[in-house]
Amino acid sequence: MSKPTTGEFTKTSGWLDWYEGPSQPRFQLPAGSVDAHCHVFGPGAEFPYAPERKYTPCDASKAQLYALRDHLGFARNVVVQATCHGADNRAMIDALVNANGKARGVATVKRSVSDEEIQAMHDAGVRGVRFNFVKRLVDFTPKDELLEIAGRIAKWGWHVVIYFEAVDLPELWDFFTALPTTVVVDHMGRPDVTKPIDGPEFQLFLKFMREHSNVWSKVSCPERLSVSGPKALNGEQNAYTDVIPFAKRVVEEFPDRVLWGTDWPHPNLKDHMPDDGLLVDFIPHIAPTAALQQKLLVSNPMRLYWPEEI
Numbered sequence: 524m525s526k527p528t529t530g531e532f533t534k535t536s537g538w539l540d541w542y543e544g545p546s547q548p549r550f551q552l553p554a555g556s557v558d559a560h561c562h563v564f565g566p567g568a569e570f571p572y573a574p575e576r577k578y579t580p581c582d583a584s585k586a587q588l589y590a591l592r593d594h595l596g597f598a599r600n601v602v603v604q605a606t607c608h609g610a611d612n613r614a615m616i617d618a619l620v621n622a623n624g625k626a627r628g629v630a631t632v633k634r635s636v637s638d639e640e641i642q643a644m645h646d647a648g649v650r651g652v653r654f655n656f657v658k659r660l661v662d663f664t665p666k667d668e669l670l671e672i673a674g675r676i677a678k679w680g681w682h683v684v685i686y687f688e689a690v691d692l693p694e695l696w697d698f699f700t701a702l703p704t705t706v707v708v709d710h711m712g713r714p715d716v717t718k719p720i721d722g723p724e725f726q727l728f729l730k731f732m733r734e735h736s737n738v739w740s741k742v743s744c745p746e747r748l749s750v751s752g753p754k755a756l757n758g759e760q761n762a763y764t765d766v767i768p769f770a771k772r773v774v775e776e777f778p779d780r781v782l783w784g785t786d787w788p789h790p791n792l793k794d795h796m797p798d799d800g801l802l803v804d805f806i807p808h809i810a811p812t813a814a815l816q817q818k819l820l821v822s823n824p825m826r827l828y829w830p831e832e833i
């Protein structure tokens with residue numbers, strides 16, 4: 524992979540660029556595996572970052588993303604609109620239409636989006652919208668506006684991806700359970716992994732999935748959730764052990780409703796930038812059997828993003 528660039532934008536202070544020269548994973552991904560959560564950033568010179576953004580990243584282009592896909596052994600990607608591009612989906616869509624059908628996308632849209640625009644995004648490969656409730660990333664959007672969007676995109680068979688932090692789930696519960704589509708939670712709703720897995724916070728998340736069969740979860744981002752590490756660097760084969768019980772519980776209890784993604788280029792990490800090859804080696808710790816791996820990496824994402832091919 525080529526080096527990260529910054530273009531004409533100035534990166535947020537302390538920004539960590541994605542890891543150059545990731546290792547070759549020891550874990551061999553099943554054929555047809557999908558990286559179901561990753562982003563493209565710009566390049567800013569071609570697709571400028573949104574004026575309302577809360578951070579300015581280093582560039583992370585479609586070519587660099589697809590080089591990583593091939594290096595790690597993934598077959599396909601789901602490119603999720605990142606907040607640094609606001610509701611301007613051009614960089615994400617450009618990545619989709621240049622992927623030979625091997626990428627689908629999740630967009631951010633405003634209430635003002637037209638049916639023609641939704642149809643054009645659908646034709647490009649978009650299959651969902653993302654509602655972000657992480658306060659450091661976005662300004663508040665009224666829930667009636669989001670519900671209206673969810674109702675409209677449901678007609679295209681799209682789903683809603685939600686990103687929130689565990690402490691906010693009680694307050695968001697009524698809204699989330701009113702959504703009319705499949706709902707995909709980013710990074711297990713960001714559990715605090717220093718709290719007990721059987722404590723009220725994570726149990727509420729499990730109840731959310733248990734009582735609502737339309738709710739799926741990405742069991743991604745151990746590098747973001749981990750407190751005690753060790754970090755996926757320097758050949759570490761047992762990284763992020765504090766996250767394993769949480770992700771494994773979700774995979775084992777809901778094997779047909781889980782997805783996995785690299786989260787490349789790992790926006791806003793402050794502590795370290797993981798070696799993506801070692802992140803792939805984390806997968807068998809949370810999905811220990813071949814059957815669970817097949818569902819997590821192939822059957823589930825195919826059912827959600829490429830149902831016409833199965």
Ligand SMILES: O=C(O)/C=C(\CC(=O)C(=O)O)C(=O)O
Pocket residue numbers: 562604605606607660686709786789790791
């Ligand atoms: O990459 C992620 O999923 C997480 C992010 C960034 C993000 O969601 C965005 O900018 O849209 C984060 O926690 O900063």
